[in-house]
Amino acid sequence: MLLEVNGVTLQYKTPRHLVTATYQVDFNVYQGDRYVILGPSGCGKSTLLKAVGGFMEPVEGSIRIRGRKVEAPGPDRMMVFQEFEQLMPWKTVYQNVVFPMKVTRKFGRAEAGDRANAAIEKVKLTQFRDVYPHMLSGGMKMRVAIARAMALEPDILLMDEPFAALDALTRRTMQQELLSLWDQLRFTVLFVTHSIEEAILVGSRILVLSPHPGRVRAELDSATFNFSNIDTGEFGAMSKRIHALLFGDTRASA
């Protein structure tokens, strides 16, 4: 077992309120999972991901990665954020990808360079290797962020609605690319989304959270679904099932 989340309650303070984001959430992620946390806004899914990333501490329960308790952010859990600002504008694509490897000294100098080039090639950005982020499109920036996270070979990749800020066409391409990368490398990813369709497509396992505060509603298996059966009845049935779990009725979802 790679990641164990046991009875985790998360709270954060705004200037006026103490907000409970999740309440006693449990789930386990195994090696090679494409584990999706799905829920409407307000279910604390991003907060949960931040807690796994080590950016906030649970008030109750525990988060363990490979048996070690998560206490601080670390390069064993690389995050990919929704915002494009996660790339450092003062570094080129290559420098951005190589940066975490340099800082953590996980790989030697030459190896880090090779790994960075390989990762950039995997996300098809070789010809933009020496370009600064401001000259890239949103989808390309996201590819750089993914390459940067993967090149470091973390235990788990944490993705916080990574494609939500992209246009629909780019989003679809990126979902396909993520799946084909997973086919090649079999990394473990914890993926947060609010789109039912994206959850079924991208995920192999789906944790459905209900809002206010976030509690576990269901954990489903979706490993059989992909782009080839997106039009089938089973896919639609799965989508309806999740919709019903989230909203308590059986109307079809978008």
Added chain:
Amino acid sequence: MSSARQDIQRPELERELVDSGAIGDVERPLGIGERVLHNETFQRFVILLVLLVIWEAYARWLNNSLLFPSFTETVKTFWHDLQNGILINRTITSLRTLALGYACGLALAAVFTTFAVASNIGTRILSTFTAMFNPLPAIALLPLALIWFGLGTPSLVFVIIHSVLWAVALNTLIGFRGVPETLRMSGRNVGLKGARYVGLILIPAAFPSILAGLKIGWAFAWRTLVAAELVFGVSARSGGIGWYIFEARNDLDTPTVFSGLLTVILIGLVVESVIFRAIENRTVNLWGMQR
């Protein structure tokens, strides 16, 4: 409600693409004329040229070199003093003091802002200090500086530090605060902490703001220095550019006053459009953080 969709049958269409050869390449370089016309240096040059023509014309019409010497007269004096070394000596004296004061100001600003980002109380202290001292003209501290440090470089350095410190510290702090949360998190994600976090994430991310602070600080310092030299350059042994202006005014030698002012302006222009421009082109412009 708008009216219902009109139910008119429209044929669908598919067509062969029109040959777009007639319009030429989709992307082609602009002609030399067009590029020069939009070049900033060229535009500046034209503005300067127009100003000089107006100056020369007005001075000739006035025909009183005691009140308002012409451009040619000023340049002649400027050239003369440049050749006999006076102007260069004065400028070097000024710039040396300026560099010392500017460097000390930056170092202190670094200390203050490090303290300010490290803790909340540090932030409060710095923002209170800047609120108090930033509006205080450095030159107003000069009499005090003269009592404390006597006539000479230390007093000048003191007022320069005062004029640099608050502007730079304030801008740096504002820049640090404006660093996006996502960028901070992706820095902490790879385990950056303390000085490495500040150096590798905060400073480059806040660089546009820091650079603005450096520019403002430079302008304040230069201004303060020239003004301070005008006040007490009288008794300093080797005066700076302010002293040069002051001396000339005492002799009612207006062309020399003008040539002194011209030097001040020229140095300002060089620092702004050569040094700072080069830094900008290599940093914030290259990174797309500033347009």
